[in-house]
Amino acid sequence: MSANGAIAIEVQNLTKRFGERTVVDNFSMKVPAGQIYGFLGPNGSGKTTTIRMICGLLTPDAGSGIVLGHDIARDSELIKRQVGYMTQKFSLYEDLSIEENLDFVARMYGVHDRRRRVDEALEGLGLQSRRKQLSGTLSGGWKQRLALAACLIHDPKLLLLDEPTAGVDPSARRDFWDHIHQLAHAGITVLVSTHYMDEAERCHAIAYIAYGKLLAHGTLREVIDQAALSTWEVDGERVMEVAAALRAMPAVEMVAPFGNTLHVSGTDAGKLAAAVKSVRSGGITVRQVDPTLEDVFIHMMRGLDSAARPVAPERD
């Protein structure tokens, strides 16, 4: 957490339309400096579009924003100098070597003492010996690490990471998140979008958006508590048969299988408890558990689903 309470990103009523489709709808958010802020939401919810508006790659149709003290509409030039943006798809040059890519990016930002910085970045990656290797020949995990190194080379104050760990193995993901935490500790603000719940749990605060709207934000605990969801775990043999029975009950809003157990959730705690207990039998045990973030998100999605809304295709 930032000691002085400075705000790194503050956007108000951001709206972006592509043709008829509103991809980001009246979106407001505040990210304190030095925080790791998780950006969650289903595919096509407007996460990438929002990030692109923050770093000046897209022009908002409405709304305003201040990023690192600069207006996103007027001063995107100044913002770009202080922001490191890691795109969802690998966007460095596959036909340049690792070193050439880093050098190119360093030159773009006019980095002082460029050679040393590139060497340090290579060292940090542990890729000194492979510096001449073409980037296109790297595996997904290495590409991701190279991309992160490239967007850190100009010492940005804000990192925008768009699904940085998609398709990366768990060990590399863990290393990645350790690195992110070190950066945040050093004072860098990080806005990171992800689909992984375990990654959301590693953020200082999260925002959940769906269909361009902000549904919930705060710390993990706050978001879970705000949902006022109660969840029961149903354990035993043949739980799938029980699942069908539970789904038919009005108090049960959601039944999700987790291996051999079911997570059964609803907002009316009393009626849900009664409903769950009614299926208890010899082979079936039930107990109340804390709802997970995933329970909460799926609950929020269902809530939206019942309201009319357009189906938004994913946009690159």
Add this chain to the structure above:
Amino acid sequence: MFSAHRLAAVLLKEFVQMRRDRLTFAMMLGIPLLQLVLFGYAINMDPKNLPAAVVIADPGVFTRSLVRSLENTGYFTVVAQPATVEEADRMLARGEVQFVLQVPEDFSRRLQRGDGAMVLVEADATDPAATSNALAALNQIAATGLDHDLTGPLAGRKAGPAPFEVRVHRRYNPEGVTQYNIVPGLMGVVLTMTMVMMTSIAMTRERERGTMENLLATPVRPLEVMLGKIVPYIVVGYVQVFVILLAARFLFDVPMLGSIALLSAVLILYIAALLAIGFTFSTLARNQMQAMQMTMFFFLPSILLSGFMFPFRGMPQWAQDLGQVLPLTHFLRIVRGIMLKGGSYADIADSVWPLALILVAVSAVALKRYQRTLD
């Protein structure tokens, strides 16, 4: 085993994809039609009304008849009557006229006496094809052009050998060697093809490979990107020119009468104009395929309407106006002017400024079209 089902699946998929790519589809159907009409009406292998200057030292009745019958052939239009031969030659060097007719002061006297009367026609033979029909028509004039005026005692001269001689000087290319015209022209054609093509994929490649997003996220400015992508190809362009000049000299024996320094200096304008056009295409095309199609769409009129393949002056006015927009048209005049005519800057200046204008206009469009966002 050959499966009709699988064939049908592939066929169907191809048609669906073809239909989805609207621009490609339009280009496949619309552009051939457009080109058919455009080139069908524009191209003319038998250019008429070619501009000629006459220098008249003998303003007699025979001369007037001669000029009239010259115009009556349809091949010549007298556009100037300079006072001196030097002035007429300058017009020829600048390409303002294709022919200069000189009527010596003793023309009428000798004609009447039957004493070897002759007129001199100088033809700009840099493009032999453009002048050959007109020159052929001259013989007819010598034989019958003055019949109307051969009256009284001269009436008998209508029969028999021609009453006067037309002496033709094929200037700049006396032997009518096609290579003299084609090889310098090819320099322009090769540059048009490669320069436009290379830059037309410049931005589309960034977009297709996804590297555009990273590029746009940096503080880089459009002019920096444009110049950075254009300058390497200027170097490539000069290498091509160097090779072509060597080949022109040692393989084809094409003369180099003018200054290589002047040619090199003007080349930068031509190459930069072509690269700017390619860059503009790359800001318009959505993928590399479209960029290539745009390049082809630009290339065809460049070779057909510029005067490279067919005589420029043979085309109708609207096609000539269209040709003026193409850099190759002006470059051909410059390169022929310098290499074959030994022209100085003053001789080619009228073709240099249009190139500069094209460069500035196209660059402005390119920079305006260059999107700094992904919107």
